[in-house]
Amino acid sequence: MQTIANVHFKDRQLICQGEWNLSHIPSLKQSFVKIPLPSGGEITIDGSQVTQMDTAGAWLLLEWTRQLSNKKIISSFINFPEPTQKLIHFIQKREPHSENLPPVEKLDWLARIGKMAIEQWEEFYLYLSFVGRLSIELLRILKNPSHIRWKALLSSVYKTGYQALPIIGLLSFMIGVVLTYQMGVQLRTYGANIFIVDLLGLAVLREFGPLLTAIMIAGRTGSSFTAELGLMKTNQEIDALDTIGVTPSELLLLPKIFGLFIALPLLTIWADIFGILGGMVMSNNMLNITWYDFLGRFQHQIPVKALLIGLGKAPVFALIISSIGCFQGMSVKETADSIGKNTTKSVVYAIFFIIVADAIFSILFSKLQL
Amino acid sequence: MTTTHPIIHIQHLKTYLGDAWVHKDLNLEVKTGEILVIVGGSGSGKTVLLHEMLALQPPTSGSIRIFGHELTKANAETLLAIQRRWGVLFQQNALFSSLSVLENVSFPLIEHTELDEKTIQELALLKIVLAGLPIEAAVKYPAELSGGMQKRAALARAIALDPELLFLDEPTAGLDPNKVIAFDELILNLQSTMGLTIVMVTHDIDSLKRVANRVAFLGEGKVLAVEPPAQLMQNKHPLIQEFFNGQREQ
Numbered sequence: 001m002q003t004i005a006n007v008h009f010k011d012r013q014l015i016c017q018g019e020w021n022l023s024h025i026p027s028l029k030q031s032f033v034k035i036p037l038p039s040g041g042e043i044t045i046d047g048s049q050v051t052q053m054d055t056a057g058a059w060l061l062l063e064w065t066r067q068l069s070n071k072k073i074i075s076s077f078i079n080f081p082e083p084t085q086k087l088i089h090f091i092q093k094r095e096p097h098s099e100n101l102p103p104v105e106k107l108d109w110l111a112r113i114g115k116m117a118i119e120q121w122e123e124f125y126l127y128l129s130f131v132g133r134l135s136i137e138l139l140r141i142l143k144n145p146s147h148i149r150w151k152a153l154l155s156s157v158y159k160t161g162y163q164a165l166p167i168i169g170l171l172s173f174m175i176g177v178v179l180t181y182q183m184g185v186q187l188r189t190y191g192a193n194i195f196i197v198d199l200l201g202l203a204v205l206r207e208f209g210p211l212l213t214a215i216m217i218a219g220r221t222g223s224s225f226t227a228e229l230g231l232m233k234t235n236q237e238i239d240a241l242d243t244i245g246v247t248p249s250e251l252l253l254l255p256k257i258f259g260l261f262i263a264l265p266l267l268t269i270w271a272d273i274f275g276i277l278g279g280m281v282m283s284n285n286m287l288n289i290t291w292y293d294f295l296g297r298f299q300h301q302i303p304v305k306a307l308l309i310g311l312g313k314a315p316v317f318a319l320i321i322s323s324i325g326c327f328q329g330m331s332v333k334e335t336a337d338s339i340g341k342n343t344t345k346s347v348v349y350a351i352f353f354i355i356v357a358d359a360i361f362s363i364l365f366s367k368l369q370l
Numbered sequence: 371m372t373t374t375h376p377i378i379h380i381q382h383l384k385t386y387l388g389d390a391w392v393h394k395d396l397n398l399e400v401k402t403g404e405i406l407v408i409v410g411g412s413g414s415g416k417t418v419l420l421h422e423m424l425a426l427q428p429p430t431s432g433s434i435r436i437f438g439h440e441l442t443k444a445n446a447e448t449l450l451a452i453q454r455r456w457g458v459l460f461q462q463n464a465l466f467s468s469l470s471v472l473e474n475v476s477f478p479l480i481e482h483t484e485l486d487e488k489t490i491q492e493l494a495l496l497k498i499v500l501a502g503l504p505i506e507a508a509v510k511y512p513a514e515l516s517g518g519m520q521k522r523a524a525l526a527r528a529i530a531l532d533p534e535l536l537f538l539d540e541p542t543a544g545l546d547p548n549k550v551i552a553f554d555e556l557i558l559n560l561q562s563t564m565g566l567t568i569v570m571v572t573h574d575i576d577s578l579k580r581v582a583n584r585v586a587f588l589g590e591g592k593v594l595a596v597e598p599p600a601q602l603m604q605n606k607h608p609l610i611q612e613f614f615n616g617q618r619e620q
Contacts, residue, residue, distance in 0.1 A: 022493075022532050026484055054532035055564060059496050083565065090563040096495040096505050101472075104509060334513040335467040 009035045012042070014064075014075070017049040020057025028060060040072045047080030058084075058091040123331075130327045134257070137249040149255050156259025160221045161266055167220070168213055172271040175208055176200070176278025184287050193287040196279070197294055201302035204275040210310045211358055213271040214317035217264060218350035222325035225256055226346040229329025230339040238330070248330070257322040264318035265311050272310065309370060313361055317354050324350045375438060377402045377535055377567050378423065383432035385418055392418050393429070394591030402534075405561060405568040407578050407599075410588030411613060416571045419588065420539055423569070424458060425449060436535070454482055456535040457528035461543060463520045465512040471498060471523045472508040478530045494530065501526035502556050518549045522556075529560065536561075538570040542577050554580045575614065587613070 005024035006017045008031070020028070045061070068075045077088065107115060141147045183199050229252065232238050238248050276298075283289040328346035332338045378400035385393040392415040400406045410416050421427040423434060425441050434441040437455060439448050465474050475494040479485065485493070498508050501522040512520055521541065528536060541557070542550040554577050561568055572578055578585060579599050586596045589609040595602055603614050 022479075022483060025489065029489075055496065055500065055529075056493055056532055059493060063492070083563075087563050090559075091496065091500075094496070094499045096492075096499040101495070102506055102509055335511070337468045 007031050007035070009037070012038065012044065014043060014045045015049065016045065016047050016061070019051055020053040020060070022054060022056040025056055025060055028057075032064060037068070037071065037073065042074045042076070043068070044076055044078050046078055047084060048078075050080065050084060053084045053087060055087065055091055058088045059095070061088065062092055062095060126331065127324075127327050130330070131323055134249055134253060134323070137247060138254060141250060141254065147250055149251055152251060152255035153259050153262075156255050157263050160217065160256075160260045161263025164217065164220060164263075164267060165270060168216060168267050168271050169274045171216060172209065172212065172274035173278035175212060176204060176275040176280075177282045179203060179208070179275075180279040180282035181286065184282065188287060193283075193289060194293065194297060196283050196287055196289065197297040198301045200279040200283075201276065201298055202306055204279065205272055205302065205306040205310045207310070207358075209272040209275055210268045210313045210317065211354070213268050214264065214314070214321065214354045215351055217260070217267065217318075218321045218354060219347055221260060222321045222346050222350045223343045225322065225325030226329040226332075226343045227339060229253075229326060230332035230342055233330060233332045234334055234339070253326045253330075256326060257319065260318045260322040261315055264321075265314040268311055268314040272307065305370065309365060313358065316357055316361075320353045320357060321350045324353065375402075376400055377437065378569065379433075379435040380423075381433045381435075383419075383422070383434065384430045385415065385422065386430045387418065391591055393432075396432070396588075396592045398586055398593050398596070400567060400569055402567055403565065404583040405557075405570065405581050406596075407582040407585045408569065408571045408588060409573070409578065409585060409613065411609065414588040415591070416588055417539070420537065420569075420571055424456075424537060425452075454531060455533055456537065457531065457533035458537045459521075459524050459528045459539065459541055461540040463512070463524040465520060465524055465527070467512050470509055470511050471503070471515070471526070474512070474523060475508075475526045475530050478527065482531060494526075497526040497530050498523070500529065500560065502552070518545050518553070521545065521553065525556075529564070529566075532564065534565075534567060536566050536568045538568060538572075540572055541570065542572065542574050547576075550574065550577055551580070557581060 005019050005021075005028055007028055008015055008017075014035075018024070045065070065075045077085070080088065180196060180200055184193070184196055187193055187196055187199075229238070232252075238252075241248050241251060280291060280294050283294055284291060325346045328342040328349075332342050376399040378398070380396060380398040383393050383396040383398075384391065396415075396419070408416050408419065418427065422429050423436070423441070425444070428442060432442075436452055439452055441449075441452070444452065465471075466477065469477065472491070472494055475497050476490050479490045479493060483490070495505065495508060499505060503519060503522050503526065507515060507519060507523070512523065515523060525541075528538075538557070542553055545553060557568065557570075558581055560566060568581075570581070582599050584596055585599050585602045587594045587602060587605075587607075587610050589607075594607055594610060595605050597605065602610065605611070
């Protein structure tokens with residue numbers, strides 16, 4: 001009974017048998033460890049019973065001769081079949097030494113934090129120069145209005161605005177319902193049911209409408225900008241555009257940015273309408289406020305200012321979402337995980353800066369007593 | 371390991387794709403230990419044939435036997451056993467872009483063997499060196515390498531498991547002429563020392579003359595001729611004449 005691959009030691013001879021291939025390396029290694037080796041001198045390695053050998057087998061054999069020579073044992077190969085000898089020789093000439101491998105630098109925690117901080121700063125700097133370049137490009141196009149890509153602009157409004165109507169409408173309606181329910185429970189205990197109109201109107205028009213719409217659009221449109229531009233970047237489509245003499249900013253970036261600039265305020269009005277509508281439905285059911293009462297009070301209590309303040313924030317949010325989305329898309333690298341990473345970043349950064357901007361607006365408005 | 375059976379045996383292969391018969395009745399044998407080059411004009415179904423041999427795409431009918439297993443009826447387990455015994459070099463290299471070269475080459479070893487980490491690294495490095503890359507390239511990412519080096523890295527991954535059968539899809543496309551010669555020599559060298567059987571799809575006539583033992587010419591939905599390169603170039607079939615003469619005039 002012969003095992004598939006084996007090695008044993010007899011009369012100062014290391015006898016190799018069977019198929020020396022990749023799948024038998026572990027068992028060969030195990031048998032080699034058990035061999036009682038002499039403390040020095042010369043041994044021969046016999047290969048007459050080797051039926052097959054691949055590069056992994058040859059490598060193992062050479063690895064062993066190195067280990068043997070470390071123990072001051074000189075070894076020589078005998079009786080190996082011709083092709084196997086050729087293979088061993090071939091591997092011997094090319095054997096790599098992993099000591100020559102350049103080490104991968106490992107940073108300690110402090111250096112990692114520093115590296116991250118520098119990378120963030122660099123990315124912010126790149127973002128600023130991206131915005132700067134776009135602005136210059138915008139001035140150039142405004143000087144030559146024939147360069148404005150109306151078709152791309154309208155298609156962007158269609159995709160980012162019109163196609164988002166159902167989801168924005170539905171979600172705003174539900175937000176209106178939820179807000180009314182939560183506030184209504186409190187108001188009812190004081191018998192102040194009708195004040196739901198003031199609360200809901202101000203909350204939805206000033207804050208919830210613009211903020212939630214912007215957050216949803218950051219998830220929906222910001223990510224799609226990044227993924228689309230990222231894929232075009234890796235396919236070298238962006239380079240192709242540049243060489244044809246059409247700047248990517250002109251055809252891709254600016255239409256996207258201004259498309260959303262137009263679409264987001266419109267979507268915000270849409271969200272306001274549905275948010276209030278949701279509140280009205282809930283007030284009617286839970287707080288016994290009729291449609292007529294609700295709207296009658298609404299027009300006297302809610303100033304137009306509330307609507308305008310909410311709408312005024314939308315273009316700012318739009319610029320945040322689209323510039324971050326486009327910037328992340330254009331900075332995609334040629335690796336598979338890069339598009340995924342940048343898309344995540346685009347959404348996270350956009351939402352983060354939307355909320356930061358909203359907080360700044362709140363402080364500003366309260367200082368101005370608006 | 372020399373068997374009398376061919377390593378790949380394709381019989382009566384028919385493929386219907388997009389309202390047309392790509393292969394009408396294709397028969398082909400690849401013998402153990404040879405380098406078979408598949409050529410043919412554009413749209414002659416070379417790539418489709420390669421994909422069918424790699425079980426990436428099923429043929430409409432017919433039989434493909436690799437290592438004696440019927441590929442078209444193989445279950446997942448048989449397929450895995452076959453896949454462990456072949457290596458593939460894709461036209462676009464298909465290196466995993468988020469892994470370094472060393473990780474790319476280690477990948478099949480980690481998936482298919484129970485070796486310890488150090489052995490895997492040593493074996494992967496050996497394959498990288500065998501493919502003719504400097505050892506410093508091992509820690510680089512595919513995007514940091516030139517086209518020719520990416521090709522070699524992809525070859526290193528293809529031979530990671532010491533396959534018996536190696537598929538090369540347009541291995542020299544996009545390389546400059548002196549790199550092509552070096553790459554062909556590398557393939558010949560590996561073939562003779564590792565005892566590989568190689569199936570190669572190419573457009574490059576010079577490369578074909580250097581490496582091929584036999585050349586299979588695809589046309590009209592079948593194999594028009596399987597002959598050594600010198601003989602094939604004398605073949606009187608109009609498609610074959612057009613292929614060789616048309617290109618020579620360039």
